[in-house]
Amino acid sequence: MKITAIRLGAISVPLRVPFKTALRTVKSVEDIILEVHTDTGAVGYGEAPPTGAVTGHTTGAIIGALKEHIIPNLLGRDVDDFEDVMQLIQSCVVGNSSAKAAADMALWDLYGQLYRVPVYKLLGGARNRIVTDITISVNAPEEMARDAVHAIERGYDCLKIKVGANPTLDVERLRAVRQAVGDEICLRIDANQAWQPKQAVRILNQMQEQGLKLEFVEQPVKAYDLEGLKYVTDHSYVPVLADESVFSPRDAMKVLEQRAADLINIKLMKCGGIYNALKIASAAEIYGVECMIGCMLEAKISVNAAVELACAKQIFTRIDLDGPVLCSEDPILGGALFEEKQITVSDEAGMGIRGVEGLRYLD
Numbered sequence: 001m002k003i004t005a006i007r008l009g010a011i012s013v014p015l016r017v018p019f020k021t022a023l024r025t026v027k028s029v030e031d032i033i034l035e036v037h038t039d040t041g042a043v044g045y046g047e048a049p050p051t052g053a054v055t056g057h058t059t060g061a062i063i064g065a066l067k068e069h070i071i072p073n074l075l076g077r078d079v080d081d082f083e084d085v086m087q088l089i090q091s092c093v094v095g096n097s098s099a100k101a102a103a104d105m106a107l108w109d110l111y112g113q114l115y116r117v118p119v120y121k122l123l124g125g126a127r128n129r130i131v132t133d134i135t136i137s138v139n140a141p142e143e144m145a146r147d148a149v150h151a152i153e154r155g156y157d158c159l160k161i162k163v164g165a166n167p168t169l170d171v172e173r174l175r176a177v178r179q180a181v182g183d184e185i186c187l188r189i190d191a192n193q194a195w196q197p198k199q200a201v202r203i204l205n206q207m208q209e210q211g212l213k214l215e216f217v218e219q220p221v222k223a224y225d226l227e228g229l230k231y232v233t234d235h236s237y238v239p240v241l242a243d244e245s246v247f248s249p250r251d252a253m254k255v256l257e258q259r260a261a262d263l264i265n266i267k268l269m270k271c272g273g274i275y276n277a278l279k280i281a282s283a284a285e286i287y288g289v290e291c292m293i294g295c296m297l298e299a300k301i302s303v304n305a306a307v308e309l310a311c312a313k314q315i316f317t318r319i320d321l322d323g324p325v326l327c328s329e330d331p332i333l334g335g336a337l338f339e340e341k342q343i344t345v346s347d348e349a350g351m352g353i354r355g356v357e358g359l360r361y362l363d
Ligand SMILES: C[C@H](N)C(=O)N[C@H](CCC(=O)O)C(=O)O
Pocket: 021, 024, 051, 054, 135, 160, 190, 192, 243, 294, 295, 296, 297, 320, 321, 322, 323
């Protein structure tokens, strides 16, 4: 199966409500789509979201990395030389993990089609269904409480609550949400780097002392501050999950060796795709650290790739794949079935993506 052509396109999908974190506010998903065509007629699909505030990858950067580095290296290659092609994607340009992830998932899609097996089976096939949480944006406490109740009405029983940079208000936000949803709902929080280490410990311990029952806190401090992350891990009652501190397998090794976090959030856009995500997952297994599989604000092609990975491996004990359910429409044909919190992976060969409605080609 030889790669004959690669096309780039763009999609724009409005969100149901604006998505707000300590790092950014977004009203729509504006992603780059990759179609990898082959001489057998099989097409592999990839997707990358521009998340400048999180990864540094803008739309232009993703297109540039693909057009100038990744695509020229892939054209003419045989999908069956899979290991070579995987290495090529990772080595043909420095950084640019989102563009690499888009190419990586399209190639896994094709490799699965070549051997007529769904990718999640190829990778381990631990299960065919997973349950996601849903994210509540950071807003005024009463608005977050309303959003949380709405999420419960949609059937979710695990909420990922975004917090901000104001400690008093953050405690109020969590109090309002806990009061509105009752004791049985799982609450996890994501500070997206907003706090200082000592401040984080104070806020988290205050939240636990008030009986707010948090499952874990995601990325309480700056991405680069591993010492600070470890300080929070060592001193807070609440378990700590590393997100922005872990992009590459090398980052993961540092966090694992230093025991700087209790859990790791693996996202395809941070690590450059399934090839590297598998390395992080294996390292985490060796250290006995469970993982969350997460996403950026992404539509269904790239989240679908994360579903394939999550269904393959037992190490993913937490699922944050709510990108598609935060969108007001789904232009992606095929792939996993998203029924609110229940996600069922496709049993088609590869990743089961059949096309994209309203794709704007960029060539
Ligand atoms: C969408 C997902 N639940 C989520 O919250 N991801 C964020 C980053 C999303 C973004 O800014 O695009 C996270 O875990 O930090």
